[in-house]
Amino acid sequence: MLPESEINRVLVVTAHPDDADFASAGTVALFVDRGVEVTYLLVTDGDAGGNERTLDNSGMAELRRSEQLAAAKAVGVSDVRFLGRPDGRVVPSLELRKAIARVIRQVRPDLVITHHPDRNYRSIAPSHPDHRAVGGATLDAVYPDARNPYAFPELIEEEGLEAWTVREVWLNGGATPDHWVDITETIDRKLAALRSHVSQVSHVEGFADFVRSRFAAWAKEAGFGEDRYAEAFQVVPTG
Template identity: 45%
Template structure:
């Protein structure tokens, strides 16, 4: 554990050993890419709520509809989970939800998935691309296969989207995102401090997945679980609540968006 991870904030004061804030100057758009409905609701949605309230445009790209995640048949589960995800999006101010419809539980990290994600990157033209932890070991155990495939494909697609000579069959122009963000990493480098309103929005976003949480059965209550995650983030970020992220710069976070003049 690093000194920053050991830090205990006092009154939200800025501390030299705390994680630095995510540089957001000039950021206008964020694309969040995950495998399933609810994947963004375990803390990251508090940052999303903070961004949308600041006027940033946030797009959610779900690679699957999560149809294999419940006991009912996939043709019943897929529309149910989409409805719940749309409610979760509304709770944090997201109106642009896209679902690729790849097979749940069988995502493959390959050219087809990279192309599909790169196309959305070129369409949305985000400054930041966010995904979730794709390590083999994560969240206290072995990470789910779709999470690993989704994260790795997103890493590659974010760079593919910037190269006009990769996926030349796509009609969309190449686009260079400024940074890739990984939520849920156990090696965070930056943080987004969030307020009480964002915490409440994040709780509401997870609670929107009511049928899915009922299916799990022993899932912790969102109103207890989410604030605890965000308090843990606050302890290493010098605030009361925070979303911690591992950040990989692609074009420089200090760079001006190519669309700044639009």
């Protein structure tokens, strides 16, 4: 794996507002505490989210963008970018690959964190079609698009964005994680980030207990023991 000392910039690519917070906010908070520069890239604004249709799609999109900005602030992330694709209709197209490759070349991250592109048969929630599409497009943007100067040459010729090689990818939501991060010291900040998504979680009774139990289970699977919390990833080397 990439040594922690060599991770200076991280790009987190997700489908919707709150995806980063459920999957990796505790890890992100640890990175930020170490001085790592973290950028969030959201492919959609989450305009199809929510349990009651009290807002139209544009109103929900605006609300969810504001919630994501608050959630990012809770873990110390200030660089949050939105691509504005329609929620629920994301496909891993060439256009999406180019948009993600553009941000990779702008941010020049050592590490990218994104969704697992494969369906998880242990738990259905991580396998939202947008998640799988974004995970697949992001992996394609990492390899070969962002590193290949002949891929989308207009990114160089018109925007001055030279090719960039991401050194490692961490996938979340898959059925076979192989890397766990102990987030015990940042679990409260993760919860604060998640609670920022009022439109999505305020109706869930016992939400904090649900979150704690879910990430305590990952800690036990990782072998961290009792009273610990962990986030889980599958590591993909890109060399």
